[in-house]
Amino acid sequence: MIELATKSNAYADAFEQIEAAGGPNWLMPIRKAAIARFNELGFPSTRHEEWKFTNVAPIKKLEFALAESGSHGVTADRIAPFISSGATGGTFVFVNGHFDRSLSSVGELPAGVTVGSLAEAIAADAGLLEQHLGRHAKFDEDVFLALNTALMRDGLFVHVPKGLVVEQPIQVVFVTTSEPSATMSFARNLIVADESSQVTIAEVHVGLGTTPFLASSVTEVVAGDNANVDHYRVTREGELPDNGFFMSTTHAQQGRDCNVRCFVATTGGAIVRNDASSFLGGEGSDFTINGLTMINGRQHADNHLCIDHAVPHCTSWEYFKGVYDDDARGVFSGRINVFKDAQKTDAKQTNMSLLLSDRALVDSKPQLEIFADDVKCTHGATIGQLDEEAMFYLQSRGMSREAARSLLVFGFCRECLEEIRFEPLKKQLEALVFERLPHGDLFLEE
Amino acid sequence: MLEIRNLHANVDGHEILRGVNLTVNAGEVHSIMGPNGSGKSTLAQVLAGRDTYEVTEGEVIYEGKDLLDLEPDERACEGLFLAFQYPVEIPGVNTNYFLRAALNAKRKYHGQEELDAMDFLSLVKDKAASVQLNEKLLNRAINEGFSGGEKKRNEIFQMAVLEPKLAVLDETDSGLDIDALRIVSEGVNQLRGSDRAFLVVTHYQRLLEYIVPDFVHVLVNGQIVKSGGKELALELEERGYAWVEQEAAVAS
Known part of the structure; x- marks a missing residue:
């Protein structure tokens, strides 16, 4: 009999597995630093300011093993309801964190555009990865991001070279089955849009299993000068039973005059935490992030946003809505940091929650830190019933x-x-x- | 058609209506006038079934039925319509969509076939034209971003589509310029007929130059203290409400 991993070393075991698989020389130090940081930070308690309203104890208590590759009974029919018909740029399906070529379809893309499995790109040590992978989403203070960085396996790698416009939306679907035992998977996506390019990526997460699972997804968006990137994150974890734990990070690293538009939709999950951040590092750029959460039962969804206005003349727009029924619980935290030099910043944040039951609960926390003196920053939150x-x-x-x-x-x-x-x-x-x-x-x- | 007997209603424990008596027959237009706070809007809302008002006494018989026993939607399906004093803005709900759903709810209630999108749209086109309401507005969220006049015209437009038996207009004229007032009045006059009745609540006599009432009632302090023909409205315009209030005080 194989002895089950104890709670404390399930993640260490997973790391050993990843480490044994090898990889490019530059990546291993990042992974090692990340797992070390994960061990230092540990799972946050609700005393941690950023985790005050989201208790991850249920995740800490469970033992997850890295999900094996294989189809796990996932068929095209089974995932059809979660696939959008209009993704003419291609549909990429990952089952338990592993790319499934047979369920995927490649669309028509302009020559020069790269879209495919990140694991394959890592194996080939494709250009751009060393420069970008794990370099933008900072894991120092974020335990789940650190864990993902240490254990990331596969996901979508997109590169749109300078001046190319991909008009066909690209869709990536992560399916978690979590059978027969509790599994964890670490999806990692990297989207690099060079100067004056344009691309749309829809990222959908679906839980189909009956046992608990931990699905982690980190997407780094690198938007070059004058680039346009649309990113959608749809979380449909544990839509059947409430067994899906989902931790995501979306980070946009933005150059000059570029627009990154995100949408975060959450329609299920036992505990869902979506962190989204943007670093507006070039003048004239915009970061727009909208979101809708609709949960019920005992589901919990936490949207945590952080926007850094580092330079002048950037705009950001956040518009998040939530509908909470039964005993559902929602959290919204929106931090906007306006750096000293970021004059003429225009930032707007809105959070509206609708409570459909007397037991549903929402915590909404705007945080504006403004060090420039000529800015327009507004925020508003409403929580109410019909x-x-x-x-x-x-x-x-x-x-x-x-x-x-x-x-x-x-x-x-x-x-x-x-x-x-x-x-x-x-x-x-x-x-x-x-x-x-x-x-x-x-x-x-x- | 409508018989209100000794109607008393409270809001938050305060008595607003203190025994209203009123009979409205099919084909008639009744105007309810009165000073601010006399209970005009309360009467309109109570008739439509707003549950923030508590009816403590009296009864309302509408087409032989106990009106107060019906839910607001049942009242609407039975042919009652309230044009709101302050039409509500409802983000995200398209006006045409909502109206089609409402009209079909009513048709279903009466065992009629539901209207499909095509039939509905041609109906809407005509009715919108009758109140000079820009059709584009109907593809927007209900009342959202509508001007004051557009909101009021939207009420009359909805009335025209739903074709009620009894329409209660709650200060539909307030705040309208003369053009909008004419359009709204024209919308109402087009619907006048022997099988339909109107209860027109207004603060200003001016409306009654355009919608000529058969009867004018003065509501003071929750009671109808004086009734008369259309000439009563002119007298009120000239002399104000003080004399009616005094008469009422002397009488009681």
Whole structure:
């Protein structure tokens, strides 16, 4: 009999496994530094300021083993509901963190654009990796980011050279099965968009398993001068049972005059933590991040944003909405740092939460640290229940109370989903929201 | 069509309506006037079924049914319509979508077939034109970013689509310029007919130059203290409400 790993060394075992697999010379020191930092930091308690409202004790208690490669019974039919039809740039499917070529399809892309498995790129020690992988998302103070950096295995690597425009959206789907025992997987994506290039990536995470799993995903976006990058992160972990623990980081490193637009959708998971950050390091750039969370049961979702305005004339826009039912719990934390020289910064942050039950709970925390004196920074947070006046208005026109309620919730969500420019994904999420509401005679618009 | 008997209603423990009596027959237009705080809007809201008001006494019979026993949506399906004094903005909910859902809820209630998108759109086109409401507005969220006048026209537009038997207009004229007032009034006048009745709550006599009422009632301190024909409105315009209030005080 093989003795089960004890709690303290499951991650060490995993690291040994990764270390044994080898890799480029420059990568191993990064991994080692990351695992060392992970060990130093340990799992945060709720006394940690950044983890005050998100208790990761359930993750700490469980033992996860690195997921093995294989199809694990995942078929094209099974994942079809999570795939967007319009991703003509290609659909890349990863099962338990491993690239699955048979479930993937390559789309038409302009010559010169690289899109494929990061593990394969690492194995080939492709150019650009050494310069960018693990260099932008700083793990010093972030335990799950450190863990991902130490144990990262595969994910999507995208490189769009200077001046190329990829009009076809690219989709990457991470499926976690977690059977037969609790597994963990560490997805890592690197998107490098060179000067004046453009690309759209939709990243979807789906949990299909019945045993608990830990899915970690880190995406580094490197946007060069005048580049445009759209990134979507959709978390549908543990949509069936509440067994998915999901920890993600999205970091955008931005040059001059570039636009990075993100959308973070969370529709399930036992504990979901989405960290998103941008370093606005070149003048005239914009970082826009919108998000919608819709959870119920005992699910927990935490969106943690941090934007660094390091230079003048940059704009940032955050618009996050959440709908919480039953005993669901939501957290929003939005930090905006405006550096001393970052004059003419224009930053706006909005967080709106809708509580559908008396037991649902939301903590919303804006944090603005402004060291420049000529800036425009606004933030606003609302937490409330359905507007009774609006309910009455709809009912007074003949709609049942239930239909009125559903329509208001749908409208609340839809207004946020409007920010999604990748139309098929928007429609898919609209349908998902709609299906979750008692809709009776209401219909979904085409 | 509508019979209000000794209606009393409270909000937050304060009695606002103190025994309202009113009979409205099909084909009639009744105007309710009165000073601020007299209970005009409360009456309108109570009739539509707003639950922040508690009815403590009295009854309302509408088309032979106990109106107060019906949910707001049932009242709407039975043919009651309230044009709101302050139409509510509802982000994310498209006006056309909502109206089609509402109209179909009503049709279903009456066992009629639901309207499909095509039929609905051609209906909407006509009705929007009748109140000079820009169709583009109908593809926006309900009342969001609408001007004051557009909101009021949207109310009349919805009324035209839903074709109620009894329409209650709660200060639909307030804040309108003369052009908007004419459009709104025209919308109402087009719907006037022998099988339909209107209860027009207004603060200003001016509206009644355009929507000529059959009866004018003065609501003071939660009671109708004086009723008359359209000439009563002119008298109120000239003399204000003080004399009616005094008369009422003497009478009680």
